[in-house]
Amino acid sequence: MSDSAGPSTPSRKRSRWDIEDEEAQLEQAQQPVKRRSKTKSAKTSPAPEQTRSSAAVEPQRTTAVYKRPPHSIFVPPRTLHPPLMPSRSVYCYERLNSIEEGSYGVVFRARDKETGDIVALKKLKLDEEKNGFPITALREINSLMVCKHENVVGIREVVVGDTLTQVFIVMDFIEHDLKTLLTTMPAPFLQSEIKTLMMQLLSAVAHCHERWILHRDLKTSNLLMNNRGTIKVADFGLARRYGDPVGVGGLTQLVVTLWYRAPEILLGGSTYSTAIDMWSVGCIFAELLLKEPLFQAKGEIELLSMIFKLLGPPTTHSWPDYHTLPLAKSITLPPPQPPQLRQKFQYITAAGIDLMSRLLTYDPEMRISAVDALKHPYFSESPLPKHPDLFSSFPSAAAGEKRRKPYESPPAPVRAADYNLLTDFDP
Amino acid sequence: MSTSLYPLASLPQIEKTPSREDGIPDGLEEELRAYGCKLIHEAGILLKQNQVAVATAQILFQRFWFVTSMKQFGIGDIGMGALYLASKLEECPIRIRDLINIYDLLLQRKAHIRAQAMASRLASTSAHPRTEFKYTPMSYFGNTFYELKDALVVAEMQILKRLGFNLTVVLPYNTLVNYLRVLGLTSREDVCTKAWGYLNDALQTPVYALYSVPTIVCAAILLTTRHLGIGLPSAPENCWWELFDAEWEDLWNVCGYIMRLYRERTSEDHTRVMGMVAKKGVRQWLEEHRPAGGEGH
Incomplete structure (x- = not known):
């Protein structure tokens, strides 16, 4: 009995795992835990143990006929789950230069001492916390971990310093942010390039929304871009999980940088949802075309009037729920007037204008979702989106690189002379 | 749809926990x-x-x-x-x-x-x-x-x-609802309540740090159906838990952890x-x- 049961187990294992060798090896490593579990279950009750061993013998005889299907994609094998890993020390990284000081943290460029990789280290401000670890930082870390995607800045780990107040988020270092790029680049992006960038942005936003994360601060300075034509959504400092139904427990109106803030937040809505991110995407789309922000308002009232001017004031048809919003009564709507999108964006196709107006739709219920926007005809008409590899590269301000002057003469051969001098004195 | 990979204890961590290392x-x-x-x-x-x-x-x-x-x-x-x-x-x-x-x-x-x-x-x-x-x-x-x-x-x-x-962290409750639906057991209120209860009791054991959610949910269903005398296909080639990618040994181990909670002290x-x-x-x-x-x- 024991003889037949002995070899049966490995053969059964192999039959199931021979699809992928790597997994089979990991499964071998799992063996001891299996053995431990066997003794445990034997201790508790012997009866099912018999069923189990007979179950193990059966497939051996019928291996040729019966092959268990591989794992469902919804149930990844045990070995794919990461282990429980404590945070490493910040001293695993060598600090290079500081990139920027945000509203609640400093960002450094650093080098991983082990791999030599260049990364961005974001130091969280924790000094004056009365309520333990700040919930905003928790949301940021969690959102980044949940939303891993080609077009979302990659979180590598969270490292800690000597004291409990030093916490750093380690992210992939990306050379540019889109805001600086737009102001310094010599020529605006081409239509084909804008399409690529928009598709990348939309697929990142769709990915976040699918994972129940609202970004709540989409803007060009939070979009990073590398020299390989790929943008990455960054700074999840205002991100949070949302539920269905939305807004349980109430959501704050203090979100999204003013210029990119959706009208429902401006009017005091507290049950906003994914549509607020889509409004910001619309503002970013416009900014890519114009090379400057669409609504450069100083205050919320000015912003509302700018929106009303560009899109025409909301009507009961374009936004049926307008009057239910808390601040709607305190706003006097200007006289009806048609949208001015065509006048504002003269060099874009009808499909482009259509996408823009669907992103900048008043009624959040009617505003296009990220998934639907990706299917918009704008992206399938000529000129087609440009392959990211064909984008040109730019000098990175964050990495301390400067744009080379057009007519810079070659430097005088000072170094060479110095070098000779040094070697001459060498014995 | 939760395919997110939550962390689980590694083999060395399971074999010797820090507390055991300290003589507990x-x-x-x-x-x-x-x-x-x-x-x-x-x-x-x-x-x-x-x-x-x-x-x-x-x-x-x-x-x-x-x-x-x-x-x-x-x-x-x-x-x-x-x-x-x-x-x-x-x-x-x-x-x-x-x-x-x-x-x-x-x-x-x-x-x-x-x-x-x-x-x-x-x-x-x-x-x-x-x-x-x-x-x-x-x-x-x-x-x-x-x-x-x-x-x-x-x-x-x-x-x-x-x-x-x-x-x-991925909680097991929606997986339980789905599995009970697949097994056609949602009409049995006693099954739902009992299985839900086993999942909650399992929170007092280390299983959520050891096994994936489908395995734990299957264990809760196994305990429930055995307890209430409900038969499910359990002969080789037609084992209901295989439908949910669980392994019998793991299942039985989780059941062991849960049942040990109820022993006399x-x-x-x-x-x-x-x-x-x-x-x-x-x-x-x-x-x-x-x-x-x-x-x-």
Whole structure:
């Protein structure tokens, strides 16, 4: 009995795992835990143990006929789950230069001492916390971990310093942010390039929304871009999980940088949802075309009037729920007037204008979702989106690189002379 | 659709937990884990906190003891920190003072019960006076509050640090609903309630840090159907759990963990565990139970 049961187990294992060798090896490593579990279950009750061993013998005889299907994609094998890993020390990284000081943290460029990789280290401000670890930082870390995607800045780990107040988020270092790029680049992006960038942005936003994360601060300075034509959504400092139904427990109106803030937040809505991110995407789309922000308002009232001017004031048809919003009564709507999108964006196709107006739709219920926007005809008409590899590269301000002057003469051969001098004195 | 990969303890972490490394026996660690989770549960009920936050706290608590020894941190403090952290994670934060008051109440009550049990054991006669428990609230600006608050903040930070800030937790409830639907058992209210209950009880065991959610859900369904005498296809080639990518050995192991929660315990077992809520108690126990001739090691 024991003889037949002995070899049966490995053969059964192999039959199931021979699809992928790597997994089979990991499964071998799992063996001891299996053995431990066997003794445990034997201790508790012997009866099912018999069923189990007979179950193990059966497939051996019928291996040729019966092959268990591989794992469902919804149930990844045990070995794919990461282990429980404590945070490493910040001293695993060598600090290079500081990139920027945000509203609640400093960002450094650093080098991983082990791999030599260049990364961005974001130091969280924790000094004056009365309520333990700040919930905003928790949301940021969690959102980044949940939303891993080609077009979302990659979180590598969270490292800690000597004291409990030093916490750093380690992210992939990306050379540019889109805001600086737009102001310094010599020529605006081409239509084909804008399409690529928009598709990348939309697929990142769709990915976040699918994972129940609202970004709540989409803007060009939070979009990073590398020299390989790929943008990455960054700074999840205002991100949070949302539920269905939305807004349980109430959501704050203090979100999204003013210029990119959706009208429902401006009017005091507290049950906003994914549509607020889509409004910001619309503002970013416009900014890519114009090379400057669409609504450069100083205050919320000015912003509302700018929106009303560009899109025409909301009507009961374009936004049926307008009057239910808390601040709607305190706003006097200007006289009806048609949208001015065509006048504002003269060099874009009808499909482009259509996408823009669907992103900048008043009624959040009617505003296009990220998934639907990706299917918009704008992206399938000529000129087609440009392959990211064909984008040109730019000098990175964050990495301390400067744009080379057009007519810079070659430097005088000072170094060479110095070098000779040094070697001459060498014995 | 949750395909997110939540962390699980690695093989070396399972084989020798830090507490066992420090000389705390297997069984005692299991008892302390369960007791810490019961405290979280009781605190959650008194705070009227959502079950999602309580369950998340219990899972984080269980994970923590695969990277830290109970000699280093108390189950009371870490439980409190886990509940505080999980409440933020689940977007239903609680006030620090409320949590501290609740834990203070719970610990005072446990201390009282323990003192009663010890006294009755010493007296060994049934004729000894039973005193009613009376809670004495802490003073608003007293040291107790600030000490507990410090412990809470440190515990929260230690959980974050030692789990590498990876707080991805997947709860089993929607998986259970789906599986029961597939098995055509949703019309049986007793099945649903019982299986749901087993999932909740399993939160007091380390299984959520050891096995994937489908395995644990299958174990809960297995216990339920066996208990209620419901037959499901279980012969090879047609095993219902294989439909959900679970392995029989893992399933049976999870069942073992859950069933061990319900075994009879003596009053000595109870008082022993109650005396070890803080790390001081654990250290004292380790002092008293130092293996004879341990110098050789």
